[in-house]
Amino acid sequence: RVFSYELQQSQALTENVYWKDTLLRAMENEQLFFYFQPIVAAKTGQIVYTEALLRLKMSDGRIVTPGEFLPSAERAGLNYALDCYVVKAALKILSANPDKKLSINISTAALNDSGWTEALIEAVHQQRLSPEHMIFEITETAVISDMEKAKQIVEELTSLGFRFAVDDFGAGFSSLYYLKHLSVEYVKIDQSLIKDLINDGEDKDFVRAIISMIHVYGKKVVGEGVENAAILEILTSMDVDLVQGFQIGRPAEHWPAAPTDNEDLNPKTFNHSIDRL
Numbered sequence: 001r002v003f004s005y006e007l008q009q010s011q012a013l014t015e016n017v018y019w020k021d022t023l024l025r026a027m028e029n030e031q032l033f034f035y036f037q038p039i040v041a042a043k044t045g046q047i048v049y050t051e052a053l054l055r056l057k058m059s060d061g062r063i064v065t066p067g068e069f070l071p072s073a074e075r076a077g078l079n080y081a082l083d084c085y086v087v088k089a090a091l092k093i094l095s096a097n098p099d100k101k102l103s104i105n106i107s108t109a110a111l112n113d114s115g116w117t118e119a120l121i122e123a124v125h126q127q128r129l130s131p132e133h134m135i136f137e138i139t140e141t142a143v144i145s146d147m148e149k150a151k152q153i154v155e156e157l158t159s160l161g162f163r164f165a166v167d168d169f170g171a172g173f174s175s176l177y178y179l180k181h182l183s184v185e186y187v188k189i190d191q192s193l194i195k196d197l198i199n200d201g202e203d204k205d206f207v208r209a210i211i212s213m214i215h216v217y218g219k220k221v222v223g224e225g226v227e228n229a230a231i232l233e234i235l236t237s238m239d240v241d242l243v244q245g246f247q248i249g250r251p252a253e254h255w256p257a258a259p260t261d262n263e264d265l266n267p268k269t270f271n272h273s274i275d276r277l
């Protein structure tokens, strides 16, 4: 047993080193890129903003999702570098598409660093971008480590027009303190809670209560991981503001196509994954 424990440890170590190496090289060679997934108004299906989800292209062409490399990246101390890379990439997209609204996922590393904020503000100013078009998705656990600092940075950036969303709400140790004290515009309910919606009873009541609680604090609710029409219907009946998930549009390499003005916007039939641009 001791031996197998040590073997496990050394495998974990090898894996960390592997991903650290791979990511450093990927950042240098710009092999990291985004998939895009629309976040739409529950009642109309209109795209409100689009989330950028990080992807890594391996030399054999395989596309790797963050679940595979983020834990190692974190352990290797690459969070900050990744945050910077992601923001840079997002700014590039926004300056080529000034009418788009884009959300990116950032870690606690960026939020706890005032140099990062300054660089961001400077870049947005220099490129004459609208901060309103940029939404930062932060997870609860990310904020927890240094709440005061994070609060201050969120407030500063919000006052300049940037927007924030709390991601994966309900997945960790949800703190109601965040709802009250963080100036975020959106709260995204975690997929695990959304999946439970197809059960009757307690689970439904629980999610309904969370939704009204978020509304009490004046934030908009986003339902994540909407995989089928039944869940979409339940969420809409529960007054969720925005929805995101495979039922509405899968993450894709191309920007989701925007519906035209006179198009039927029933989200049940409108498939945002089809790129018609």
Ligand code: C2E
Binding pocket: 037, 052, 053, 054, 065, 066, 067, 070, 082, 086, 104, 105, 106, 107, 137, 167, 168, 191, 224, 225, 226, 227, 244, 245, 246, 247, 251
């Ligand atoms: P997240 O921000 O909560 O993003 C939602 C995840 O759920 C994405 O996984 C998305 O592909 C997936 N998803 C969307 N709709 C559905 C659905 O209907 N059903 C199911 N089962 N899944 C759905 P992905 O792209 O693998 O990303 C995983 C996580 O990695 C993200 O969760 C986010 O926390 C993190 N991440 C993604 N991009 C970045 C990034 O650029 N920087 C950092 N630091 N983290 C990132």
Ligand code: MG
Binding pocket: 051, 105, 137, 167
């Ligand atoms: Mg997110």
Ligand code: MG
Binding pocket: 167, 168, 188, 190, 191, 224
């Ligand atoms: Mg999430």
Ligand code: MG
Binding pocket: 167, 168
């Ligand atoms: Mg997540």
